[in-house]
Amino acid sequence: MSDDAMRLPDVLDEPTDDQWEQYVSIAERSFGVPLPDAPLLRSNGLVRLAADAEGVIGGAIALPFTQYFGGRPLSSAGLSLVCVNPSARGDGVARMVVDSLVDHLRERGVALVALWTPSPGIYRRWGWEVAGGASAYTVPVTSLRTMPRRHSRVVADPDPGSVFALHAELAGHWDGALHRPGWWWGWKASAAAKERHHYGVANDDRLDGYVAYSTQPLPEWGQSMVVEDLWARDGGAFSALCTFLSKHSSFTPHIRFAPGVLPSPPELSLWLPQYDWHEHPWHPWMLRIIDIESALTTRGWPVGVRANISLRMVDGPMAGTELDLMIEDGKARLGHGSGRQVMLTERGAAAWFSGCWSASRLARAGLITTGDAHTLATMDSLVATRPWLPDRF
Incomplete structure (x- = not known):
């Protein structure tokens, strides 16, 4: 075997625009979806690409953020878009770029690295373990009418500052939840800005809960509704949000809560009159302590x-x-x-x-x-x- 054949790929931490586009192309083919938000991830994340003599063959991104554990924020990062060109898979390329990212994060004082994956076995070999799961839930809209009623003022497009503050207050009650950085809100909002709707519930001018959802027309009649984000200060605020969602019953037969929007099992199941909701398990998230x-x-x-x-x-x-x-x-x-x-x-x-x-x-x-x-x-x-x-x- 020649020296060229045995040569390991180079790891790039400051790729050129052309190298970045090669990586995005590999990622889009690997995950089967377009990645219009790739430039935003590049500008806010840490990038590692692997390249051989013919060009980029794989890469990964680490997104710095803070995760709460025990009510306190820890420096963490999310591993994302780990992918390798099919012709180079099985040669340790993914491990190479992931190790490079982890080493750099550790040097920067990051304590944890999280990721979502349908292939936990791969990451177990590298030190990650399942830390939680996520499921989507589909509920008949009419079932939400039975939620306890509480008088709350419904607010369209609530003040973003109030939304950010409410999320920061509530996220610390959970192990693993993010203290979302400012750019994160813009990223998620831009992903479906035209189709996403934002509402809140308030009492005495204090925002107690908010919901973000998207709608799409159904083939024959009506529309589907997918809740993308929901946070409530207490059971009364959660009930008020569900009551608001139930008012879409004239056009929407079912509401789907996207994976992870509700903790598993969801408190919503405590209020439904019949076991007519459906759980759709998604893949787990994993954690590694570095x-x-x-x-x-x-x-x-x-x-x-x-x-x-x-x-x-x-x-x-x-x-x-x-x-x-x-x-x-x-x-x-x-x-x-x-x-x-x-x-x-x-x-x-x-x-x-x-x-x-x-x-x-x-x-x-x-x-x-x-x-x-x-x-x-x-x-x-x-x-x-x-x-x-x-x-x-």
Whole structure:
């Protein structure tokens, strides 16, 4: 085999416009959809492309953002548009560009990297683990009429500043939800600006909830409605939004809540009179911890729980790292590992940290190892918030 044949592709972090267009073309063929928002992602994300002598053969983008865990924001990023030209697949190109991005993110102080994928097995080999799921839900519009009524003022096109503030207030209640950067709102709004409608519900001039939805004509009669974003301060605001949506029944037989818009299982099911809603599972989101010390000390922890747990990472880049995790008053500090009471795999650490899997279940699956049942129970009590990532990227 010649030296040219054995030569590894180059990794590009500042591609030319021509190289970028080659990558976008590969991505559009790989995912089967046009990518009109690719320039926006390029300008707000970190790009890594792989190229050989004939041109670009693959690439990926990391979108910097903040994710909440335990009510506190952590520096994170979303891995997106990972793709490789079919002729170069199976040669480690994707791993090469992903590793380059992860290394750069770690150097910048990013603690976590999240992604959505229908192929979790690939990313498990690289240290990611499932942190949550997403489903779409289809509900007859008439069923929403039975929601408890609350008098609220419906607001068309609510003030964006009020919408941003409400989202920032509510997102912190969930593990995994984003504190959306400013450009993110523009990205999602521009994706379907002409077809998307925005409404809010308010009481005493305070925005308590908002919904964004799109409509399309049905072949024979009426229109379909897809809810793309919905946030409510409390059950009353959620009910008011559902009541508003139910008023479209003259033209819309069913409402579809897009994947991730509602946490799973949705609280909506508590109010429906019959089991006439349908769940459409989507693929999961995954998480990888790339800076374990920052992740553990930055996230919030339950205020009423005290803990002192010795952790030892057993695989991945952090293999051999030993830490004493000491938690009190909702905060954590770290000391040098004084024992090997809990053995954590890289995947096990991510799954436990996200709240998707309890330490006890991960121990049964072999991703956490300890002989101390009390320690597992303590770890279970430390991470009990239901994870939810309503944003797709």
